[in-house]
Amino acid sequence: MELNARIYVAGHRGMVGAALVRRLKQAGYFNLITRSSQELDLRDQGAVEDFFSLENPEYVLLAAAKVGGILANNTYRADFLYDNLMIQSNVLRESQRRGVKKLLFLGSSCIYPKMAPQPIKEDYLLTGPLEPTNEPYAIAKIAGLKLCEAYREQYDCNFITAMPTNLYGPGDNYHPQNSHVLPALLRRFAEAQALGHPRVVVWGTGTPRREFLHVDDLADACLHLMLHYNEVAPVNIGTGRDISIQELAELVTELTGYLGETVFDFSHPDGTPRKLLDVSRLHALGWQHSIGLREGIEAVLQSEDWRRATSASSLSVVA
Numbered sequence: 001m002e003l004n005a006r007i008y009v010a011g012h013r014g015m016v017g018a019a020l021v022r023r024l025k026q027a028g029y030f031n032l033i034t035r036s037s038q039e040l041d042l043r044d045q046g047a048v049e050d051f052f053s054l055e056n057p058e059y060v061l062l063a064a065a066k067v068g069g070i071l072a073n074n075t076y077r078a079d080f081l082y083d084n085l086m087i088q089s090n091v092l093r094e095s096q097r098r099g100v101k102k103l104l105f106l107g108s109s110c111i112y113p114k115m116a117p118q119p120i121k122e123d124y125l126l127t128g129p130l131e132p133t134n135e136p137y138a139i140a141k142i143a144g145l146k147l148c149e150a151y152r153e154q155y156d157c158n159f160i161t162a163m164p165t166n167l168y169g170p171g172d173n174y175h176p177q178n179s180h181v182l183p184a185l186l187r188r189f190a191e192a193q194a195l196g197h198p199r200v201v202v203w204g205t206g207t208p209r210r211e212f213l214h215v216d217d218l219a220d221a222c223l224h225l226m227l228h229y230n231e232v233a234p235v236n237i238g239t240g241r242d243i244s245i246q247e248l249a250e251l252v253t254e255l256t257g258y259l260g261e262t263v264f265d266f267s268h269p270d271g272t273p274r275k276l277l278d279v280s281r282l283h284a285l286g287w288q289h290s291i292g293l294r295e296g297i298e299a300v301l302q303s304e305d306w307r308r309a310t311s312a313s314s315l316s317v318v319a
């Protein structure tokens, strides 16, 4: 990928897309093509055709998607399936038709079976039933992965696929209901600390285990794959370490300085009991993460982004 290559980063206003833009610029790439969803709705096939014909990107990083935590996935089931199928189908088809040199598709660790052996190898795909709370999203992501595979087989397209674990970092979504667990807990515990709330509620039993990767590490791994990987097989992207939701709540309690009680609300679903990725394929390609979880959360809490994201709420008290 030459430094003057025309690179389309789809979803550049999102957490991952923004991190990809930062990383690419840092590496010296300057010909980046971006559009917000208002400027270009990727669900609209005609609009995507016009955009590709106008911009003619040589490389595509597909980080545009309908994304959310366990509750959003379970509530907006049709939107998670439809939007993601449309976005990825339009972008992949047009990338094939326009002769894009290489494309990176981002899936998710939720594509693997709910009860997959741990750590989860890429080969465990389609070996068992999915977790029901995010089945529509997972089905869309599996379809995206398979479409990349099929374009490679039929048309010789260099489309590669990466399966990131749960991510966090600058640009995260701090919505109280629709976000993922880490931003949700950061917000709830910081708010409780600032306002002197005696109790914080954490959803589920606290026993599920999750792996968390800083989005700057993810962006670095994506660039590494764009430069060094050209195979059909998906590549897991993670740290290879996990933590229970209870342990995560304890860490967030400590880092936000919250002094009250934590209670678990068993009426919320736990989702997948454990999602720890096997990252040996990624390590064999010469990449390892560099930002630890404690260090990554501390950086978030000290960032301008956290201050901005929380300044519109009562959290401004602690900003």
Ligand SMILES: NC(=O)C1=CN([C@@H]2O[C@H](COP(=O)(O)OP(=O)(O)OC[C@H]3O[C@@H](n4cnc5c(N)ncnc54)[C@H](OP(=O)(O)O)[C@@H]3O)[C@@H](O)[C@H]2O)C=CC1
Residues within 6 Å of the ligand: 010, 011, 012, 013, 014, 015, 016, 017, 035, 036, 037, 038, 040, 041, 042, 043, 062, 063, 064, 065, 066, 067, 083, 087, 106, 107, 108, 109, 163, 164, 165, 166, 167, 168, 171, 173, 180
């Ligand atoms: N966050 C996580 O924990 C994980 C994320 N991933 C994957 O990484 C990718 C990016 O996720 P993340 O950055 O967290 O998500 P965000 O919600 O932060 O960003 C999603 C981006 O997609 C764009 N988008 C959504 N719908 C459309 C549309 N109809 N047309 C055009 N653009 C659209 C949005 O554009 P705009 O802002 O302009 O509206 C937004 O910039 C996704 O593929 C996701 O599945 C994988 C594993 C974990």
Ligand SMILES: C[C@H]1O[C@H](OP(=O)(O)OP(=O)(O)OC[C@H]2O[C@@H](n3cnc4c(=O)[nH]c(N)nc43)[C@H](O)[C@@H]2O)[C@@H](O)[C@@H](O)C1=O
Residues within 6 Å of the ligand: 068, 069, 070, 071, 073, 108, 109, 110, 134, 137, 138, 165, 166, 167, 177, 178, 179, 180, 181, 182, 184, 185, 201, 202, 203, 204, 208, 210, 245, 268, 269, 270, 271, 272
């Ligand atoms: C990235 C990944 O993200 C989603 O899967 P998930 O890993 O289950 O995501 P989550 O971060 O929302 O929850 C993790 C765990 O944490 C518990 N939990 C506690 N308290 C809160 C809380 O306040 N908010 C949330 N969201 N979860 C909470 C929650 O009950 C669950 O046990 C999928 O959308 C999937 O599609 C996907 O790709």
